[in-house]
Amino acid sequence: DIVMTQSPDSLAVSLGERATIKCKSSQNVLYSSNNKDYLAWYQQKPGQPPKLLIYWVSTRESGVPDRFSGSGSGTDFTLTISSLQAEDVAVYYCQQYYTTPPTFGQGTKVEIK
Amino acid sequence: EAQLVESGGGLVQPGGSLRLSCTASGFTFSTYWMSWVRQAPGKGLEWVANINQDGSEEYYVDSVKGRFTISRDNAKNSLYLQMNSLRAEDTAMYYCARDSSQRFRFDPWGQGTLVTVSS
Numbered sequence: 706d707i708v709m710t711q712s713p714d715s716l717a718v719s720l721g722e723r724a725t726i727k728c729k730s731s732q733n734v735l736y737s738s739n740n741k742d743y744l745a746w747y748q749q750k751p752g753q754p755p756k757l758l759i760y761w762v763s764t765r766e767s768g769v770p771d772r773f774s775g776s777g778s779g780t781d782f783t784l785t786i787s788s789l790q791a792e793d794v795a796v797y798y799c800q801q802y803y804t805t806p807p808t809f810g811q812g813t814k815v816e817i818k
Numbered sequence: 819e820a821q822l823v824e825s826g827g828g829l830v831q832p833g834g835s836l837r838l839s840c841t842a843s844g845f846t847f848s849t850y851w852m853s854w855v856r857q858a859p860g861k862g863l864e865w866v867a868n869i870n871q872d873g874s875e876e877y878y879v880d881s882v883k884g885r886f887t888i889s890r891d892n893a894k895n896s897l898y899l900q901m902n903s904l905r906a907e908d909t910a911m912y913y914c915a916r917d918s919s920q921r922f923r924f925d926p927w928g929q930g931t932l933v934t935v936s937s
Contacts, residue, residue: 745923747863754913754927755863766925798863802922806879809863 707732707801711810717818724786726813728799733779736803743803746775746784749812750795758797759784791817820845820926822914827931834904838931840897840914848872848892851917853924854899856910856933864910867899868917882908904935 708731718724734743742762747755757766759775762782772787786793794817799810826838838854853868867878867888876888887900897914911932915924 743920743922747924754930755924756927757918757923757925760918760920760923800863800923802920805877805922807865807922809865812862 706806707734707804707808709799709801709808709810711797711799711813713813714811715814715816717816718786718789719818720791721788722818724789724793724815726784726797726799726815728777728782728784728810730780730782730801732803734801734803735779742778742782743801744775744777744782745800745802746773747798747800747809748793748795749798755798786815789815789817820916822916822926822928824912824914824928824931827912827933829934829936830904831937832905832935834935835900835902836904836933838899838901838912838914838933840899840928842895842897842914842916845916847890847895851921852890852897853915853917853922854888854897855913855915855924855927856908857913857930858907858910861910865922866912868922869897901933904933906935909933909935 710729712727744762746759748758749755763775774785776783796812796814821843824840854866869888885903889898911930913930914928918925
């Protein structure tokens, strides 16, 4: 199975400041036939189910604010919140959908400092 | 708007069985792969199983193989998870999720149904 490892486990950021979450996969999730990395990010707010934020590393789901951005390739990926808002307090998960079983990172909890 | 509503969770003794249901609306259910994903209390996300559009293909995480069975009824827009030989480690919130335009990429998710395995 592909192991997804996120860092840090938690971070506290001041309102309006940048939050950066790293995700590393134990294997390449780049599919050579279409040159796409099968990597998504989800946001889970307290008491709610996860919500798809970003897929194909950097494509924002419809309605997701542009302060959320994704980058990376191969085995190393990053989710950035450019200017943290109060409503962004949540746990963020990366996930590979390259192969069975799909696997998630352990999650990164983002809080307000 | 696509929506998923789970039901069937509850308290069950170790070794017992439970059947979860998920009712879909707002999209053409029969054209999508569907999955179950679980989350133990205070823990992360674990994909459990998925099924293809006509129910002819099923895939499971190793820890539930032989104990859980995923199925669907396209006429009823419903997804199911039959869980047998339940263990304490199966205690979790179970989410129904649609595999989006890409298999294993989940959107949307239901609100979840809680399964507690305890004596």
